[in-house]
Amino acid sequence: MSLEVVPASVNVVELNGYWTAGDGGGATYTRAVREPEHDGKFQSCDGAWWELNCSEVTAQMFGAVENSEDAHEHIQGFLNYTSLVNCGKAKLFGNFLISKGLHLDASKTANYEFSVNLRASAPIDIMFKISNGIRMRFDGRLAVYGEPFTRYQDRTCRIGLYIFNCGRAHFGDLYARYFTQWGVFQFGQTKSGSNNSLARFESVSCINCGSFKRFPLSGRFRNANNQGKPGSSAQTTTLTVDTMPPLDFEVRQLCCLVIDNRLYHIASTDFSDSDSRISVFPWIDSSDGTSGDFFYVFGGALATVGNDNNVIDIGQLDAYGCAVGLWDAGLYGVIARGVVTQSCGIGLVIGRTRTGSHKSSSVDGFYCEGNTLDIVQLTNSDVNTTINCTYETDLRKCINMSSPRLKNNFLKEGGFASLGVLNGKHYFGDKAGGNAADNYKLLNIGPDISNIYLRDGWTIYLSVNLDVSRLFGHDAFPIFFIGSGANQRPTGTFVFKPPLGWTVNGDKAVAFSGFSGPVTFLVKYHFAASNIQVSLAAGRELSPSVTELSEDTDSTLFPWVTSETVIQTAMLSADRVLTLSDFNALAGRTRFKISRLDAGQFALSVGGLVELTGSSWCEVVYDGSRYVLVALGKLYDAGGSAGK
Incomplete structure (x- = not known):
């Protein structure tokens, strides 16, 4: 010009x-x-x-x-x-194509007004970055579109809007679509030169951002190897993978991985790019083996990240087809008056890391539809999160991925001040052999959801959430197990262990075994006594069958495994012994009636109480400390007479 x-x-x-x-x-x-x-x-x-x-x-x-x-x-x-130049008001309006990212250093002009659609005409790293807008206003609608590819593999633009050091700023309506990572990423950390605390968004709307089940960055893993102790922060599985996620800070700080529909967290320190290895928390389930398929979960609609990214005010968040709807990763969480997440990987993530701090969050109006998970708690803090007016939120899609401090050897549930959604979900599991326990399954206090597992045995670490009981009255739940043995009975032992400072059945642990069919446990929390009562409600009902001893050998009779009626049919070639086991025996309830059919000359000793001769029987009952002989007699002969 x-x-x-x-x-x-x-x-x-x-x-x-x-x-x-x-x-x-x-x-x-x-x-x-x-x-x-x-x-x-x-x-x-x-x-x-x-x-x-x-x-x-x-x-x-x-x-x-x-x-x-x-x-x-x-x-x-x-x-x-x-x-x-402080020019009073700056207006950006219209529809534009851009081939490179834009950067606004908003330190001078106090008032911006947007009514603009910006569309990428080439691959762009960050389409629009706004920095240093302390106390500034950014009114109107600012919309950014990456190149219009729905699949993750086809997208060419990384981040839509990046907000840096804009504390107490006011944003209007932000819109982002078609980005491999975040639609809107807000980072605030003073030591990095940024403070975003008390910023306000009128609305944020994002579509097709990030990697998750529908549009994933996926790969294969092998050489799965468990590390650390169960229930500790170091309880991880190391994997060798053929696909590493992008090196970008915005991915490595906020990243998860999914194997067989189970979510695992990856901390920023868990990546080893030199040998293509990552560590995931907690241990992967043993049923997934040491190799298989996976996909990453990172990116999404809105991330608020950093210790100086606090109390972010969100008028409305609308996320569709995004990896994460809202990742609330500030020290002090968001205040949102409406969050809508549909067809996303995760609706809401609370906290930045599994061992880090997160003080509070508030969502007044939370709608979920078609998400893989609705809420994931990642922080280890007592977060005092309030989520009111939930719509279509599925309790089975709300999990706690937090990790305890190293001094604790159990997985701790953070306390929620007013959250009728999570209601006390708990991880449990222990390493047995090649990690026979699934450390991802959940125990629920409160929701009317059955916990049915295909397991022959487990060591179960229980955790405690005082707020859930205090505010909602939830203090009990059932657990059901189906095993691989006869009559679908579990063949192993179930051990329950309490959290630190608590007891289970008044002791450090309680074990159950010797089942006759599917098992039901009832778990009841006594908060005043810091004790958890675990009762075996079903699973020891003996089948109506008869146990036949057809071998000419010594034998052992087990409570709840051997039938009450026992018949010795083998012809004895020497004196034999029937041992009476008292493992899991109950006083007055455990009893055996043994009949010897053969007429041989050798004796059959029954627990050292009596020696049965041919064609005789006896009955023994457990009195709480030993077995007692209560009846003895002769079998009927062919003529109809019997001895006494």
């Missing part, structure tokens, strides 16, 4: 366009003493410099043309000008 020679007496000129008259770029310019350092300038043919002098500036004044091939240079010139 240039003008002919301007008389020296003229100090102000009015242009009615930038490229052509009426193109929207008209503005007022004043004569400058020297060349201005900003982009709001032009030089007339006589060598004089003129600079923009308007209380309201637009991108069109810098040559931006709607729907042109590439408006990046002109919009960036507009943004640079507003970063250097």
Whole structure:
């Protein structure tokens, strides 16, 4: 843009366009003493410099043309000008294609007004970054679109809007679509030069952002190897993978992995790129083996991250088809008046790391539909989270992924001040052999959900949530086990262990074994006594069958495994012994009636209580400390008579 020679007496000129008259770029310019350092300038043919002098500036004044091939240079010139000159109000409106990312340093102009759609015409790392907008206003609708590819593998743009050091700023309506990572990423940490605390969003709406089940970055793992102690922060499984996630901070800080529909957390320190290894928490389930398929969960609609990214006010969040709807990873959490997450990987993540701090969050109005998981708690803190007016939230999709401090050897549930959603979910599991326990399954206090597992034995670490009991009255739950033995009985031992400072059945642990069929346990928390009562409610009902001893050998009779009626049919070739086991025996309930059918000359000793001769029987009962002989007699002969 240039003008002919301007008389020296003229100090102000009015242009009615930038490229052509009426193109929207008209503005007022004043004569400058020297060349201005900003982009709001032009030089007339006589060598004089003129600079923009308007209380309201637009991108069109810098040559931006709607729907042109590439408006990046002109919009960036507009943004640079507003970063250097306090121009009152800056307006960015229209529909533009850009080939490079835009950066707004908002330290000068106090008021921005947007009504703009920015579409990527080439691969872009960050489409629009806003920094240093402390206490500034960004009103209106700012929409960014990556290149329009739905599948993760096809997308070419990484982050839509990046907000840095904009504490107490006011944002209008933000919209982002088609990004491999985050639609909107807000990072605040003073030591990194950023504080976003008390920023406010009128609304955030994002579609198709991040990697998750529908549009994943996926791969294969092998060499799964468990590390650390059960229930500790170091309880991880190390995997060798053929696909590592992007190196970007925005991924490595907030990343999970899914194997067989089970979610695992990856801390920023759990990546080893040199040998393509990652560590996931907790241990992967043994049924998944040492190799298999996986996909990553990272990115999404909105992430608020950092110790100085606190009390972010969100009027409305609408996330569709995103990896995560809202990742609330500030020290002090968000205050949201409406969160809608549909067809996402995770609706809401609370906390930044599984061992880190997160003080509080508040969501007033939470709607979920078609998500893989609705709520994931990641922090180890007592988060005092309040989620009111939940709609369609599925309790079975709300889990706790937090890790305890190293001094605790159990997985701790954080306390929720007013959360009728999680209601006391608990991890449990212990390493047995090749990790026979599934450390991802949940025990529930409160929700009317049955816990049915296909297991022959387990060591179960129980945890405690005082707030769940205090506020909601939830203090008990059932557990059901189906085993691989006869009559679907578990063949092993179930051991229950309490959390630190508590007892189970008044002791450090309680064990159950010797089952006759599917097993039901009832678990009841006594908070005043810091004791958990575990009772075997079903699983020891003996089958009506008869146990036949057809081998000419010594034998052992087991309570709840051997039938009450025992018949010795083998012809004895030597004196034999029947041992009476008292393992799991109950006083007055455990009894055996033994009949010997053969007429041989050798004795059959029954627990050292009596020696049965041929064609005789006896009955023994357990009295609490030993077996007692209560009846003895002869069997009926063919003629119908019997001895006594």
